[in-house]
Amino acid sequence: MRILVLGGTGYLGRHVAERLRALPGAQVLAAGRSAGAAFAADLARDRPERLAETLAAAAPDAVVNCAGATGGDPVTLAEVNARGPAALCAALCAAAPAARLVHLGSAAEYGPGTPGVRVTEASPACPVTPYGATKLAGTVAVASAALDAVVLRIGNPVGPGAPAASLPGRLAALLRPAGRDPQAVLRLGDLSAHRDFVDVRDVARAVERAVTAPAAPPRVLNIGGGRAVPVRELAHGLARHAGFRGRLEEGADGSARSARVSWQCSDISAAARALDWRPAHSLDDALAALWAATLERVP
Numbered sequence: 001m002r003i004l005v006l007g008g009t010g011y012l013g014r015h016v017a018e019r020l021r022a023l024p025g026a027q028v029l030a031a032g033r034s035a036g037a038a039f040a041a042d043l044a045r046d047r048p049e050r051l052a053e054t055l056a057a058a059a060p061d062a063v064v065n066c067a068g069a070t071g072g073d074p075v076t077l078a079e080v081n082a083r084g085p086a087a088l089c090a091a092l093c094a095a096a097p098a099a100r101l102v103h104l105g106s107a108a109e110y111g112p113g114t115p116g117v118r119v120t121e122a123s124p125a126c127p128v129t130p131y132g133a134t135k136l137a138g139t140v141a142v143a144s145a146a147l148d149a150v151v152l153r154i155g156n157p158v159g160p161g162a163p164a165a166s167l168p169g170r171l172a173a174l175l176r177p178a179g180r181d182p183q184a185v186l187r188l189g190d191l192s193a194h195r196d197f198v199d200v201r202d203v204a205r206a207v208e209r210a211v212t213a214p215a216a217p218p219r220v221l222n223i224g225g226g227r228a229v230p231v232r233e234l235a236h237g238l239a240r241h242a243g244f245r246g247r248l249e250e251g252a253d254g255s256a257r258s259a260r261v262s263w264q265c266s267d268i269s270a271a272a273r274a275l276d277w278r279p280a281h282s283l284d285d286a287l288a289a290l291w292a293a294t295l296e297r298v299p
Contacts, residue, residue, distance in 0.1 A: 003211060004029045004060035004099075006041060006088070007067030011163050012104060012154070012203060016066055019204035020211065029058055032067065043067050043084030044076075051091035055099075062100045062211045063092065068138075071165055074130040082137035089145035101149035102210045103142045104203075107196060107224060107266055108132035109153060115194070115228075118267035121153070121220045128261065143219040150210050150217040152203075155224030155266055158234070158286040159200030160293035168287075171235055172294040175242040184246030191235055191250050194228035194263045199281035201289075209275035221271045225279055228265035237284060241291040 001023070008017040008030045021028045031039040031054060039054050043065075046054075055063070065088060069080040085103055092101060110119050111126035127133045139151045162169035171188070178184040206223045235248055271277045281289075 001025055001062065002027050002029060002058070002060045004031050004039070004055070004058045004063045006031045006043065006063070006065045008032065008037075009034050010066055010068075011161055012157060012200060013066035014161060015159070015200050015204040016064060016207045019201075019208050020064070023208065023212070029060065031058065043088055044079040046087065048087045048090035048094065051087055052095035055091050055095040060096055060099050062102065063088070063096070064207055064211065065101065065103045068104065068135070070131060074134075077130050077134040078137070081131070081134035082141070085138035086141035089141055089147060089149070092147055093145065097147065099148070100211065100216075101142065101145075101147050102207055103138065103149065103151045104207075105139045105151040105153040105220070106132065106135040107153050107155045107222070107264055108261075109136040109139060110264070112261045113228075113263040113265055115263045118226070118265045119222070120267040121218070121222060121270055139220065148216050149219070151220045152206055152210060152223045153220060153266070154203055155196035155198045155222075155264070157200045157203055158197050158283065158290060160289050161200070162290055167231065168234065168238065168290055171238055172242075172290055175239060175244055176294055178242075178244060178246060180243050180245045182245040184244070185249055186246065187249045187251060188235060189251050191230070191232035193231050193261065194265065195231055195234075196224040196227065196265045197229055197234060197283050197286065198223060198225045198279060199283075199286040199289075202279045202281055205280065206271065206275065206277050209277045213275055217274045218270060221274060222266035222268050223271055223277070224266035224268055225283065226266065226268045228263060229283060234283065234287070238287045238291060241287050
């Protein structure tokens, strides 16, 4: 089975590619802007005709799109998150219409949740940020294409390699030099929001299930932990794994991307039915793996 992975050098993409390489008989091919990619592709810039040439050369049985932007100005977000999936779908229709497309979406597409309520795939999508809106546009492009395609709407991924732009990655970077100093104070933003955290390794396993499912999956599936967890719980859990003895000090401000969303929780029962997928790792597992990976990095 030939599987073409776009964005395989990113946070999610690295875990996805590693998981897919372990599949018996799988040949995982990388496409992207990096020098080491087997096929050059830039979803934000390439014309569909150029992407179609790349797809024809790769001849994939499945395509996994992990490419995406979580930050930047609205133009950059639109180019990568909205235009990119639309161009990819057009290219697939022209050059590899039988290939299955697995596209990584985001729970941010739903917008603010209602406390105590899990959102299903049928819930209205009301994003309140450029990130969420552009990810939703990408989902619409994929879900409406005449392809065997599925969008996995990912919750808040946590685990090894978490980027510094995310709270887990930033906190891990702060905790390492702080050590066990009881006088240390780490100043963070508002930690009162609730998020649906999912281990990045469980995300990779969901992608594997979607790629190899014998029947075409539903167009959109939620992939998350299935419960809303206070962000404060994540912060203190990671501090515990680090042996931090100082104080975590909360401020009034949170991240711009999540400021208007105080509650997020996904109903993941559809993924259980369609892919026989459920989270295998707890949040504590994810935090332990994140901290272990942080210690392994060269200072």
